[in-house]
Amino acid sequence: MASTGTSLHNRRKLVNTIMASLTSVCALLVTLLLLLIIGYIAVRGISSLSIQFLIDTPKPVGEGGGIGNAIVGSVMMTLFASVIGLPVGIAAGVYLSEYGRNWYGNIGRFVADTLIGIPSIIVGIFIYTAVVLPMGRQSGLAGSLALAVIIIPIVARTTEEMIRLVPNSMREGALALGAPHWRVSWNIVLPAAASGIATGAMLAIARVTGETAPLLFTALNSRFYNYYLDQPMSSLTVQIFNYATGPFEVEHAMAWAATLVLVAAILVINIFVRTLTRKRY
Amino acid sequence: MMVENSMPTLSRFGIGFLAGMEWKPAQEEFGALPFIYGTVVSSLIAVLLAVPVSIGVAVFLVEQAPKSVARPIAFMVELLAAIPSVVYGLWGIFVLAPFIREYLGPFLQTSLGFLPLFQGRLTGIGMLTGGIILALMITPIVTAVVRDVLEAVPVTQREAALALGATKWETTTIVLGNAASGIAGSVVLGLGRAIGETMAVTMVIGNSPQISASLFEPANTIASLLAANFAEATDKLYLSALIEIGLVLFLVTFVVNALAKLLIMSVASGPDRAKHT
Amino acid sequence: MQNKISISNLNFFYGKAQALYDITLDIPEKEVVAFIGPSGCGKSTFLRTLNRMNDTIPIARADGTVTIDGENIYAPGTDVVALRRKVGMVFQKSNPFPKSIFENVAYGIRINGIHSSKSDLNHRVEKALHDAALWDEVKDRLSSSAFGLSGGQQQRLCIARALAVEPEVILMDEPASALDPIATQKIEELVVELKRDYTIVIVTHNMQQASRVSDKTAFFMLGKLIEFGPTYKMFQNPDEKLTEDYITGRFG
DSSP states (O other), X not given: OOOOOOHHHHHXXXXXXXXXXXXXXXXXXXXXXXXXXXXXXXXXXXXXXXXXXXXXXXXXXXXXXXOHHHHHHHHHHHHHHHHHHHHHHHHHHHHHHHTOOSHHHHXXXXXXXXXXXSOHHHHHHHHIIIIIHHHTSOOHHHHHHHHHHHHHHHHHHHHHHHHHTSOHHHHHHHHHTTOOHHHIIXXXXXXXTHHHHHHHHHHHHHHHHTOOGGGTTTTOOOSSOOOOXXXXXXXXXXXXXXXXXXXXXXXXXXXXXXXXXXXXHHHHHXXXXXXXXXXOO | OHHHHTHHHHHHHTTHHHHOOOEEGGGTEEOOHHHHXXXXXHHXXXXXXXXXXXXXXXXXXXXXXXXXXXXXXXXXXXXXXXXXHHHHHHHIIIIIHHHIIIIIHXXXXXXXXXXXXXXXXXXXXXXHHHHHHHHHHHHHHHHHHHHHHHHHSOHHHHHHHHHTTOOHHHXXXXXXXXXXXXXXXXXXXHHHHHHHOOHHHHHHSOOOOOOOSOTTSOOOOHHHHHHHHGGGOOXXXXXXXXXXXXXXXXXXXXXXXXXXXXXXXXXXXXXXXXXXX | OOEEEEEEEEEEEETTEEEEEEEEEEEETTOEEEEEOSTTSSHHHHHHHTTTGGGGSTTEEEEEEEEETTEETTXXXXXXXXXXXXXXXXXXXXXXXXXXXXXXXXXXXXXXXXXXXXXXXXXXXXXXXXXXXXXXXXXXXXXSBGGGSOHHHHXXXXXXXXXXXXXXXXXXXXXXXXXXXXXXXXXXHHHHHHTTTOEEEEEOSOHXXXXXXXXXXXXXXXXXXXXXXXXXXXXXXXXXXXXXXXXXXXOO
């Protein structure tokens, strides 16, 4: 078809080309941004990273120091938060999908969705009033609970979605054999959705590993190795925050090194999980 | 529980708490307005910057790019969402703030310096830096939601436009029209995220409870006020003031998120949808 | 009668799977040609090669030539946007835009810049709605949403929308398959009416419909054109055994 060489026709083609380029520029911009951020972290972080840094505790400025206790604190609190949050979240997700097709379930779903959007600092304040004030002090336990509160709704919703993907015929097959509903949920549906649920759980864990705001006044911080959950506990994120906002250049260098460790851990989990399961969450 | 703990200020200052201009804990004077102002302005900057780019990225991914290009880019956008807030903050302090101080700020002052928005001293730390950092942080989530609502628009709508001789872009505007309420939902969702975002903003906004016309001046948000002061608030009235303002933040984000969810759901299962899918 | 569209040696592929085999066929101007055949026979795919709607599928590929008014639409440099304005299309399910009735019809006029003034636009919208036999039913509610119309009305609105851009050919992909008998009858009457001004190609799985509306019929099976001829001959005295079996309901 010969193009109708009118000016309107040409203008439409031009607009089309311009908009196509603009959207490509947007995509390029966002991609570059990620590379820029990660690249900068890698370059700045690697120069201060050493084995000693990964083992040491924070020391007065000028005497070195490291993030050993912060790593231990982050791992402990994340693990404990997972121990509490994952079973509750998965149970809630199973309930929502298997039994929640009613008014009651809709409320639960709505609450979970809204909780996901609640600022994490608010979770921190909630745990502060609910746990720290009654206990009389900040603790690793309070920090873990704050992280668990963040994990639960995320895991509940991904669990529900994963279970929804289990074909109904599988359920009906088991029910037809006379199995009670709860048994079908537990023995048939849950295993069928297991890998999806595991993915959601891993991403939730990666997410809370990076949380700072809910730990600031629940777990507080600590300069020492601490293995007791009833004591204030250090975390990588709070340590990064302290180093970053400190006045000295050496502290900033340590902030970058600690960030490299944190971001590497989080990105490895994300890339690993997301490439294993091609679906998006 | 939070309501109970905020009773002291609630009963003492009433609604005036939200309108008060001064925040001087030492004199037991608590007015939340500067923080509300800072939260609103920084979030609006974020939404204004992030939404056009996010829509652009989503249109690129859904309407334009071949799958082999769209997939890795979508993956990178998801990774951007996985980076922790405190890391954005660190990057903001040491990369973005100097960039604004040395390049973007002087540029804006020479080109648009007649506006009060771009006057004042340039430290690199302030409202604009906070808004830009927030924009970076909400771009992935807004992109993801816009992408989902664009994908939910039936292919028959695209075919209808193409069959009338519409160009690719004209077809895209039809698709965007179909997705309008869902896109509005994504904007509101992004706004909710920006309002509640804490660490990165705390690190770059300057934490100064003032209301200034200049975007280069330091400011403060509700979330960063809480992050910076909660741990040291030993006085009962001070603590109560912080918890009350936290409650305000909670209610605002709750309402904003609920609204976003309703808007996005209306695309997924609206009455219109049922008729022409 | 002159040929509007000539297809020769057309092969079509989805990736490695071949969907159409060596189709050669002439479509005369201002006649109605019906494509019939069992589902999956390639008749819709073939229809969509005539306005290059298959271009939206990344792995789709066409070999051979399709000429409209003597120009090969698969030649390099073909302006697909201009092609589709000339070759309108009506889809299986009505797909009005989420706009008012008026704006649905006005859309194509606006983007193509066909109108000379606001009153000309109004006039063209009215004419298109008249031609689609919808005007009397919607003239009092032009600004209300198109989704408020019944299924049959929505489909006629889509026809009006296609007519408004002044195409020369109209492709219809089972336009009545989702409609009740009365709405179907209206569409069929409309097709016969439109033949005076347009060349029409209609895909249908309903053989009675083909026999009622079309001048010529093409029978497809498994991606191959089995037989093509005047409709009365196809239905009364087909050359091919397969055609006869299909028409007499022995399969399909």
